Amino acid sequence: MGVCVVNRGTTVLRRLGRALTALTLAAVASLVGVTATSSAAQADGCYTWGRNLAEGASGEDVRQLQIRVSGYPGYGARIAIDGAFGPATRSAVIRFQQAYGLSADGVAGPQTYNQLYALQDDDCTPVNFSYAEWNRCNGDWSGGAVSASSAKFNALVSMWKLQAMRRALGSVPLYISSGFRSYACNSAVGGASGSRHLYGDGVDLTGSPSFCRLAQQARNHGFSNILGPGYPGHNDHTHLGNSPSQSWSAPSCGI
Template structure:
């Protein structure tokens, strides 16, 4: 787990506009709306516990990343394929939220619960590719990274959003903007090199719920970018995972 403590809202434009590389290499080539369709159940290959390493641990980390903390804390789960303390804590919190024995060990029951959050097209239970891709093109091309990388970044974002959804009482989250291509981002006045261009940001609202409440719960989900909650939507992003500084515009609340 990575801990970040720098917070300077007056540096917003610099922090959000820094040059970065891709967070993830995509799972497969994507052209327009043609999407990869992996099997729903991941081949975990046995029980995962502290000290385990490899691709199954990496996938586990992606799926529990939204359970990075139990309170407002500038930490995120590192996707490095090494089952350490940060992964252990995230697994425990996931298990507790889903009524499982919170032992921090990802055995068959935990793996089944994780698989239940994944749809057959590789998206997640409560979020669809079509609400996350660029509405201009119906795909993930034209941004700051390859279409495949953008789609993989969106997939990782979806699992954090699944955790946020649980924390706000399983209320539907309405995504107003996620991945944007360069032209779309320019047309809506997005900053250059916005996290939206990488598929690592989402703007949202929840009917009947104040953005302040969304912001507070997002502080526990490993989101390193949170726009102020006083506007008409709540923005979340994963900018620290791209080498940027933490940016919680309304501070810790």
């Protein structure tokens, strides 16, 4: 499989206009002390939040928020995508806000939402990643270890984790060599029988930054499955995934 550069830039006019609108609305909210989200930009066709969210809230809007801040759980941690806004979600929101220079209070309101709108495309993928580049094996997402819908959702969560990791690395391009695989595709490339690629959340990264830098940084962004240099068969890439239990191994990188 070929290598895909994850670098769908923000130079597209639609996205630039969206970002400018978001910044303008965020500035207005700051000046007038807005606490409701009625003035939030309905930036695209993906999802629009209708209320502020803080610890103790629950619902589908919380779950949608959790998907997008899943890459900010802190070192070695993960947040549950369960629609319940608990302490771990609050901490993730704070880290997201800090990453983008927002007021870091752990409450998701207009400024946080406007930043999220600027980061997502109409299909809910983050701006620097796409379903097409994640799945070059089987376009309908079938044939893996889970249903097609589950595989696609798992991929979406991993994309948002990578978006957070990309930001932390200085917004550098990342290079994907393999994402979702059906059993047939996995067998064809000699993948492990229980590979996370079969679940949709597994991704192999090549190119720069270095494999070790990628593996080390991934520990901060919710990836429980990290395999890199020094682990058998992984000296030419770094693998990231979301296994049920933590499995980190990149001996050449001190992991």
